Amino acid sequence: MTNDLERIQVYTLYTNREFLKRPMMKKALRGLLRDPKTKISIDDPQVFLYKKTGVFVSVIAIWGRFKLRMLMFLPSYPDKFKGAASIIDQAFRHSICERTTKQFYKSNPIPPPKPEVSPAILKAFDDLNNRYAALKKTGIELIQEMQQIEERMVDLEHKQKTPLEKSLENKWKAELDVKELIVAHAKAYDNSEETKVLGFLYSKKTYDLTDAKKILKEYQLTFDFANIPAEIERYMGDIRILNQRIKDAEQSRELLVNLADARKTFEAKKLEKQNLEKQVREVVSQIRAMDQQHSLGLPKYAEFEAEIPPKSEAKKVEKINPGLVFHQVMTEINKSIDSQNSSYEDKVFQREAQMLYMEKNVKTAKLELGGFESVEMSQQKMAVVIQTLSRAMCEPENNEKLRNLIVDIFEAITSLDPAITKEQQATISDFMRFVFGFASDGQPNLDEGYRYRIILFLFASGVSMSHYFFDPASLEPSFKGIKKLEGGNFVKKWLVSLGMKLFHGKVEHVTHSILEVPFLKKDPARTAQAKTFIEVFLPIGRKILFDPIDQQSAPLKFKLRKAIHQLATVDYKKFMDVVSFDEPLSPAEMTDACMLLFGNFVKNLAPNK
Structure with missing residues (x-):
């Protein structure tokens, strides 16, 4: 109700x-x-x-x-x-x-106020928290160090070859010495002076080849002294091969030593990690004991506990009230809309549009989408997704992942349009990183209301395109009119101007919302970037809506339609299935789920797909 x-x-x-x-x-x-x-x-x-x-x-x-x-x-x-x-x-x-x-x-009644605690107990509690923070930092550094050692071990194992017997290496060295000696004899013979024999009948070299021939006979080798340059080249080829074999054998022995050292270091770090885990469990146990006794409030050590979990404690998961989350999200969205400098009619349109976006994930006769049977479930799950991703955007690590993902999506789309220059692409990427980044005070540039609205708009855009491409019966009335103009025959081209009016009506609301963002209005350079963003995506929107579905003449629309089909029929349902009210995802888990969903979408937009 x-x-x-x-x-x-x-x-x-x-x-x-x-x-x-x-x-x-x-x-x-x-x-x-x-x-x-x-x-x-x-x-x-x-x-x-x-x-x-x-x-x-x-x-x-x-x-x-x-x-x-x-x-x-x-x-x-x-x-x-x-x-x-x-x-x-x-x-x-x-x-x-x-x-x-x-x-x-x-x-869910609010617990009674906490009793007063003495300064000494508070100091002891702070000391434990500081001790935990230090252990956490050491633990993370240790894990990173172990990962580096493990990567080095993998690299060494990849390079390692079957160790050779020392006797084989000695044989190569002996053969190398013999062939180098024969080459030295050959060069000396070739460079020696000639002397006349029997006055004028013939001449011969003065260098004595007796030792060289003895070596050739002993090692069963051949050398044609009548064709010295060719023979020296043949022997030098053998010498290069022998040198490389000997070098490989020496490197293989060195790799074995390095690998043994790496394994020894890794085992030592493993023992160090086990000792650290024990210390963490002891500190956490003391913190919890103090909290139970004095109701001090547990510290935020869940992140590290995920890496070094207590042995016998299961993670406690608090259920959420989906109806309350939905109302919290809608209240923030409507508050954000009401703060805009726009007419009453525009604000009413915006509020109705946001509510429609929340309902879009219901499955239709042709599309699975979120797999929801009811509008209520669509609203509530979408609200949980929005609120959790908004929190993720406030955390540097998750924010970086989401920013890169958003940039990848826009770069994948713009790269399919040859009319867009590299400079425009770079401007849009820089603009996206700024909008979703942090201000100088460490807070996100986007306030909570705008984060909610933008996240909702990005999801709703994918669903709207799904309806447009594969289920026109589920479109809004205005988009149904535009859909009829899709393609390229004469009559449709003549009517496109009418469809443009409907399209520009939709665009005006989005444009106004973008240019009304407070931190953009204060910065002329960022406002210019916002206008570049609008100028680039306005033609893209026209191409998506009005171009025919043809790989040659409209590659952007053809690839986008193919990627949207995978998202609307398979991936989006998988994503929504992991969103739970009883076991809610953490901001990091929601970020990873989002990376998987839209990461597949970006892959499907790649030119080789």
Whole structure:
């Protein structure tokens, strides 16, 4: 019932005159119009929306419509009316959230306040925490060092060859000495002077080859002294081979020594790690004992315990209230929208769009998507995903992973469009890293409301494209009109201008939201990057919507459609299946699940896929 109330936009009930049959809504409006300072308090949202029926009520409503239409001609009345409607709408949404929160804390009562603790106990507790922090740091460094040693061992094992017998190496060395000696004899013979024999009949070299021939005979080798250059080249080839064999044998022995040393070091580090684990367990045990005795509040050592877990303790997992998470997320999103410098109508459009995004994951006749049968489950699981990823963005390690993933997605898409320059790609990548990065005070650039909205928009964009490509019947009415213009025949080309109006209407809302981000408005250089981002993705959007599905003429749309199909029919369901209310994912686990989901999407966009 609460979800049904959440979907109702009270502002819309006022603007379309539906409030005229609802007594409490009329009363609230009259009070605000008489005195704008009137405080609006809604105790029961259902009673507030109570609608009367009957002929008499209908007649009164007709008269009320006529009267309201006349009042709208007064110069100041429309603004007063819209302002009052917006205030009542906010009060209504606040009432729903407050009611849900009270119900949650009624079933989950707040524990009694902690008793006062002496300074000495607090100091001892702090000392234990500091001791734990030091152990944690040492442990992480030790694990990293062990990983490096392990990598070195793998590298050495990969390079290692079968060790050779020393006798074989000695044989190669003896053969090398013999062949080098024969080459030396041959060079000496070739460079020696010639002497005439029998005056003029023939000449011969003065160098004596007796020793060389003796060596050749002893080792059963051949050497043609009539063709010395060719023979020397042949022998030098053998010498190079023998030298390499001997060098390999020496390196193999050295690798064996290094590998043995690495294994010995690794075993020593292993013992050091075991000792460290024991110390960690002892410190954690002392911390928990002090907490149980004095209710001091446990330190945040869950991260390291995941690496060095206590031997006999199972990890305690707290369940979450999905309805409460949904309302928390929607409250932050609506608060962010209300803070924008835009018209009432635009804010109402934005709120309705966000609610629609939350519902998009329901499976259809043609698409599995999140695999949800009900809108309520889609809303609640999406809210858990958004809230957990938002927390992950506040943690440097997870933030870096998510930023790189977002940059990879945009780079994969832009690389498929030859019209986009390398400079534009670099600008967009730098812009994405900045937007999702941290400010100088260590806080994320995006506040909580904007983080929620952007995460929701990224997921909803993938689902919307899934509907557009594979299940047009599930599209919003405006996109159904655009879908009819997809392709390239003459009539469709003539009608594309009409579709462009619908498309630009959607784009204007997104553009306005981007340029309204506070930290972008303050920095002209970043505003320029934001405009470059919009200028690049506006043509991409047109190509996705209006180009034909053809690998040659429209590679961007063809590849994107193929990647979206895998996401919509297989990967998205797997992702949502791991999102649990009973055993919720940590920010790091949600980040890894997200990396797997969209990592596959990026791979499927690769040119060789």
